[in-house]
Amino acid sequence: MDSFKELQDTISAALVSTTRSATRISGADIPFQRSLNPQIATALDSQNARLLQLAERLFENATASSDAVGPKLPDAESIDGNWRGVVDVIDSLLEKADTSLDEYTGVIKRLSPGADQAAIAVKPRPNLATQKHIPKPQLSFEHVPKNKETGGFRPLMSSKPHAKIPLEVCLKTFKDSNGREQYSHPYQTEVESYEYPASMYEKTEPHPYPPFESTSAAFVDTPESLAMMLAELKTAREIAIDLEHHDNRSYIGIVSLMQISTRDKDWIVDTLKPWRRRLECLNEVFADPNIVKVLHGSYMDIVWLQRDLGLYIVGLFDTYHAARTLGYPGASLAFLLDKFVNFKAQKQYQLADWRTRPLSKELFEYARADTHFLLYIFDNMRNELIEKSDFRDPERNKVLDVLNKSKETALQRYEHPVYDTELGLGPMGWYRLISRTPVQFTPEQFAVFRAVHKWRDDVARQEDESPLFIMPNHAVFSIARLIPSDKAALFNAVQHVSHILRVRADELVTLIAEAKGEGVNGPDLYVTLQRIADLRKEERAQPETVPVQVTPTPLAPIVRQVPLPVALDSPALRASRSSFWGKLWSGAVEQRRSLSNLSINLAVPLPPLTAEIFADTNGVAEGGTPMTEKPEHTFVPKEERPAEDERTDIFVVKQLGGRKRKRAETAEDLTESTPQLDPMQEDEIMLEETPVAAWRTEKEAKKAARKAKKERKTQEAAASEGLNYDDEPFDYANAPSVLHARDAEKKQTKKDKKEKKKDQGFNPYSKLTDAPKGLPRAQKESAGRSKTFTS
DSSP states (O other): OHHHHHHHHHHHHHHHHHHHHHHSSOGGGHHHHHHHOHHHHHHHHHHHHHHHHHHHHHHHHHTTTSSOOOOOOSSTTHHHHTHHHHHHHHHHHHHHHHHHHHHHHTSSOOOOSOHHHHHHOOOOOOOSOSSSSOOOGGGGSSSOOOSOOOSOOOOOOSOOTTOSSOHHHHTOEEEOTTSOEEEOOTTHHHHHTOOOOGGGGSOOOOOOOOOTTTOOEEEEOSHHHHHHHHHHHTTOSEEEEEEEEEOSSSSSOEEEEEEEEOSSOEEEEEOOSTTGGGGGGGHHHHTOTTSEEEESSOHHHHHHIIIIIOOOOSSEEEHHHHHHHTTOSOOSHHHHIIIIIOOOOOGGGGGSOTTOSSOOHHHHHHHHHHHHTHHHHHHHHHHHHHHTOOTTSGGGOHHHHHHHHHHHHHTOOOOOOOOOTTTOOSTTSSHHHHHTSOOOOOHHHHHHHHHHHHHHHHHHHHHTOOHHHHSOHHHHHHHHHHOOOSHHHHHHHHSSOOHHHHHTHHHHHHHHHHHHHHGGGSOOHHHHHHHHHHHHHHHHHSOOOOOOOOOOOTTOOOOOOOOOOOOTTSOOOOOSSOOTTTTSSOOSSOOOOOGGGOOOOOSSOOOOOOTTTTOOOTTBOTTSOBOOSSOOOOOOOTTTSOOGGGOOSOEEEETTTOOEEEOOOOGGGGGSOOOOOOHHHHSEEEOOOOHHHHHHHHHHHHHHHHHHHHHHHHHHHHHHTTOOTTSOOOOTTTSOOSTTTTHHHHHHHHHHHHHHHHHTOOOTTGGGGGSOOOOOOOOOOOSSSOGGGOO
């Protein structure tokens, strides 16, 4: 302890002294000092070289036991360009130092046989993998997985229990939509024709589960224990199934563990044994129509069982579909465990390395909990589905909806992953990756991206590794963006280099150079994406037929039926009448009313409208005269206008322009009748007088009478004074102003002053008045109320 304390004090003193020396001069002054004193420049260069050498040695030591790659630092300027690598190495150093200090100070203690230390030992963190590198179990399988198959996936079954169609008939192939040969689902007929037991529609009390703390699961890792488990499973009416899958160190993935539970017992099956294909015997239970199989989120479980073990499910009930049908806020298994059992699942073990053997207690209990409570959850959800279902209405039968979706899930088929180099479609292609990432690639960069992605997939198939383990996705984008030309640039672009990439670095650098050259005349990224979008649009545009209920046949594969395209020259179907308005215009006898029978209620009623008024004359009037957009109005002199007593009490509406002209009326003419004119002959439509029109006419007549009376009084007053009323009126516009009579005098005075200043001579200070004014004094706000609130 004393020696460590002394070392710590020595390091701290050295760091303090170095820091003080480095901060005595500002970084901005260093170039000035370099140019001022050449000796300082030489000393700085030597110290920089020494520090860079120490940093490289430190990086080499730090990265010796990890996957991190230390950056090359040839000069001080290279630190900025390689700063990300520097940060990664420093982070790894700090983590190691933190762990070492915790172990030294006793925060973390190693387990020892002593009882005292075992009692005070801190509980270890969740162990995702006790070993850093685990030997690949797939290499010891009797049937080693192959990753280069391109044909259809042939079922792994050697026999077919509970068969309605013989296995030999089910193994016949068919062509899919892409023209590839595929095998049909061997239990398709059995799944489609399956009838769930009557208990599925009967509400019963949920069966209690055994206590989790006082019970345990049996571990099945031998053929003898497998036979014992199978015998007990055959007596059950419902079983719960779950899988644990690993895909980080395998190209297609491995089923690492299988959990099975009945009402009274749990089993954990080791599916990594070399004889794992013998688990095919579980089809005697999994395909038994008398046993309901309960799984949660079984979409991928169905595929994994087929791919690795040759197992198929008949009579599936998926609690995930039940949760969605019931409208739960969550549909995960952890949510259901918390809702019905109040059990908190430790989801940090979900990403554990399930290849670890022997299984730790935490992993064993986590795997067991996935199926131990599942049948109890199934009972509760089935009862709730029955309560919310209306069995008389198929659309409201929630139980039937869940069972149909479960059947569709059970009919999923596994297919070999085929890599599409050109368009990158499929689960392993590059299209899904690049469509989710907004990038802007040149043709060269796009060619490099596709080449590196294809290289990563090929290497993953050869090494039986996950493509992400070979190289992460962001590294593929970095390589395409930077296009490294050597190994050093490649490692800087990738950062975290796997051991496989380190060995094949020269191969990848050569591939990148070739792809860059081919990309000069290669396809453009956006043109390729648009091509894929057009292809998908054409697929979606294909009309779909209504599915017809057909009795399943032995050779009927699960293929989407595409209808034949309609001939291009076939006439378009057109209805005899529109149904856009629904039943609004429908009736036994549809009566079409002519325009002349339409009744329009207006404030000023129109005359009877005929069809001839709305007839299209193509711009020519009835008399043959071309019609203009606006009617031409002819000016009529006042002398030729009709007298007051000759005017009619009408509104005249011109047919051509739709304009109306109002004529004045007198009170004496209100009683006269208005003559009816033929609208087609006189080109005018007469509007009958209404009470509103009569009231307006009477009002205007009174106003005219008052005006005439006023004029007579004015004439009489002028005559009495001996004035002639017809003399020329006073011109107010040209008369001299009274209010502004002195404005002219002021203007003349200003003009005289200007002329006087000009006579005085040159003034050198006259331009000073044209200078801009300075800012006013800042007005400080006094204490108290703000100016905003002053009144």
